[in-house]
Amino acid sequence: MTIFTDIGQYLLMIKGMFSKPENGKMYWKEFIHQCSEIGIGSLGIVAIISVFIGAVSTIQTAYQLVSPLIPPSTIAQIVRDTVILEFAPTLVCIVLAGVAGSRIASELGNMRVSEQIDALEIMGINTKAYLIMPKIIGSLLMIPLLVVISMALGIWGGRLAGTAAKILSASEYDKGLLEAFRPYNVIFALIKSYFFAFIISSIAAFYGYYVKGGALEIGRASTKAVVVSCILILFADYVLSALLL
Amino acid sequence: MIEVKNIRKSFGDKIVINNVSATMKAGQCNLIIGSSGSGKTVLMKCMVGLFEPDSGEILYNGHSFTEMGVEERTEVRKEIGMLFQGSALFDSQTVEQNVMFPLDMFTKWTQQKKQERVNEVLARVNITDANKKYPAELSGGMKKRVALARAIVLNPKYLFCDEPNSGLDPQTSLVIDKLIQEITKEYNITTVVNTHDMNSVMEIGNYILYMYQGNKEWEGSNKEIIFSKNERLNQFIFASEFLQDAKEMRMLEETGRIPHHRNIGDTPQS
Numbered sequence A: 001m002t003i004f005t006d007i008g009q010y011l012l013m014i015k016g017m018f019s020k021p022e023n024g025k026m027y028w029k030e031f032i033h034q035c036s037e038i039g040i041g042s043l044g045i046v047a048i049i050s051v052f053i054g055a056v057s058t059i060q061t062a063y064q065l066v067s068p069l070i071p072p073s074t075i076a077q078i079v080r081d082t083v084i085l086e087f088a089p090t091l092v093c094i095v096l097a098g099v100a101g102s103r104i105a106s107e108l109g110n111m112r113v114s115e116q117i118d119a120l121e122i123m124g125i126n127t128k129a130y131l132i133m134p135k136i137i138g139s140l141l142m143i144p145l146l147v148v149i150s151m152a153l154g155i156w157g158g159r160l161a162g163t164a165a166k167i168l169s170a171s172e173y174d175k176g177l178l179e180a181f182r183p184y185n186v187i188f189a190l191i192k193s194y195f196f197a198f199i200i201s202s203i204a205a206f207y208g209y210y211v212k213g214g215a216l217e218i219g220r221a222s223t224k225a226v227v228v229s230c231i232l233i234l235f236a237d238y239v240l241s242a243l244l245l
Numbered sequence B: 001m002i003e004v005k006n007i008r009k010s011f012g013d014k015i016v017i018n019n020v021s022a023t024m025k026a027g028q029c030n031l032i033i034g035s036s037g038s039g040k041t042v043l044m045k046c047m048v049g050l051f052e053p054d055s056g057e058i059l060y061n062g063h064s065f066t067e068m069g070v071e072e073r074t075e076v077r078k079e080i081g082m083l084f085q086g087s088a089l090f091d092s093q094t095v096e097q098n099v100m101f102p103l104d105m106f107t108k109w110t111q112q113k114k115q116e117r118v119n120e121v122l123a124r125v126n127i128t129d130a131n132k133k134y135p136a137e138l139s140g141g142m143k144k145r146v147a148l149a150r151a152i153v154l155n156p157k158y159l160f161c162d163e164p165n166s167g168l169d170p171q172t173s174l175v176i177d178k179l180i181q182e183i184t185k186e187y188n189i190t191t192v193v194n195t196h197d198m199n200s201v202m203e204i205g206n207y208i209l210y211m212y213q214g215n216k217e218w219e220g221s222n223k224e225i226i227f228s229k230n231e232r233l234n235q236f237i238f239a240s241e242f243l244q245d246a247k248e249m250r251m252l253e254e255t256g257r258i259p260h261h262r263n264i265g266d267t268p269q270s
C-alpha cells in the first residue's frame, strides 16, 4: 500500500513544483548554484571512473579477441560502442545517483529536520519550486554533459591502455574509432542520460523533502534514494534499450 | 488580530490540542505559556498552517486562514514573521545572508538599502561583528537572535516567536523581550510568543494563554495573573519561593495590601 501513497505523493511533489517564481533572480541564483554543485562537484569522480572503464574495456576486449583474422582496429570499435552505449550513460549515472543523489537527499533532509523548509514556507515561498525545481533542471543540464565528457574520457582511456599494453598502435585505435560509427548511438545515450538525470534528482529530492523524524532519518532517506534510483535507472535502461535500439 | 476557534489536533490517538480558543489582538504581546510538552509549539504551528488542525478555525483579521487556498495563504504568509524554537537558520548561508534572504526574495531594494536594513535589525538584536559567520559558528542564543532579526526584517504584521529567550542570559533575555514589545507597539503587530520564562510573562504579557496538557487552563493579562486562584497556574508560574515573593511584592504594588499570611514586620533589618 505504501508504494501507492508514495507514488501519489511523488506525483504531487512534481506537480507542486510548477508555480510562478516569487523572485526570478533568486531562483536563477539557486539554479546556478545547483549546476555547479552537481556538475563541478561530480566531475572528478566521473573523470576517474571513465578513464579506467575505457582502459579496462580495451584490455578485456583484446583478451577475448584472440583470432588473427580480426584486425586490431576492431577493438577500438567495440570499446567505442560499449562506452557510448552503456558505460558512459548507465554506469556514470549509477555513480551519480550515489554522489549527486545522496547529496540532494541529505541537503533537503537536513533542511526539513531543522525546520528550514518550514521557515521558507512561512515566508510565503513555494519550497517545492524553490528547492526542488533548480535541482532537477540543474541535473537535466549537467548530467548529460557529464555523460558526454565521460564518453570522451572513456575512449581516451582505452587508447592510453591499448598503446601502453602494446595491444594496438594509436593510429590503429584512431582508425578503428571512425569505422562503422553510428551517430544514433550518441543520441540514444543522451536520451538515456536525460531520463536517468530526472530519476536521480527527483527521487533524491522526494526522499529528502519528505523526511520525517530526526538526523538518523536523513541517512536512511539518502540510502533509500540511492537504492531506489539505481533500480529505476537499470529498469529504465532496459526499457529504453528495448524500445529504441 | 488573530482568532483561534475550537482548535483540535491529535497525532495518532494522542490528543495534543484539545478545543482551544483564543483572541490575540494587534499591538500587544500575546503569550502562550505552559510546561514542556503542553502543546505550545503545536498550537503555534497550527496557527500558521504548518500543521493542519483536525477541526476548528484560525482567522487572520476576520479571514478564515483554515479555508484559504494555497495562493491566499501565501499572501497572508508574506506578512508573517516566525522565529522557530530551533532557530531554523539556513546553514549554508552567513548571518548576513540569512537576514537578507527575505529582502532578496521579496523586495526590489538596492544592495546598499538592504545592507543598511540588515545592519539595523542585527543591531537591534545585539548582534555585531558576526555578519560573516555561519550559523554553525554561533552560540544557541546568538542563533535565536539572528533568527529573530530575520523574522522582523520585513516588518511583519504578524510575529510568531517560539521561545525567543530560551537559552539566553537574563540580561539579553530582557533586551529581546523589550525589542519584541517595542516593535509590537511601534508597528501595531499581532505578536504571539511561546514562553516559559516568568520574567517575560510579567514584563510583556498583555494577554496570556495558559496551556495544560493540550487544554486552555486559564487566560488573562499579567495584571490578572498574580491574583489568579487557579492552582495549576500558580504552581506552574510561581514555582519557586523567590517567584512567590516577587508575586507578593507585585500584589502589594497593585493593591497596597500584602496577603494576610505574610508579616512584613518579620523581615530582618540589614
Ligand SMILES: Nc1ncnc2c1ncn2[C@@H]1O[C@H](COP(=O)(O)OP(=O)(O)OP(=O)(O)O)[C@@H](O)[C@H]1O
Pocket (backbone or CB within 6 Å): B011, B016, B034, B035, B036, B037, B038, B039, B040, B041, B042, B043, B085, B196
Ligand atoms: N510531529 C509530531 N508528531 C507526533 N507528536 C508530536 C509532534 N509534535 C509534537 N508532538 C507531541 O505533542 C505534544 C506537545 O508538543 P509541543 O512541541 O507543542 O510542546 P511544547 O509545549 O512546545 O513544549 P516545549 O516547551 O518543550 O517546547 C508533545 O507531547 C509531543 O510529543
Ligand SMILES: [Mg+2]
Pocket (backbone or CB within 6 Å): B040, B041, B042, B085, B162, B194
Ligand atoms: Mg515548543
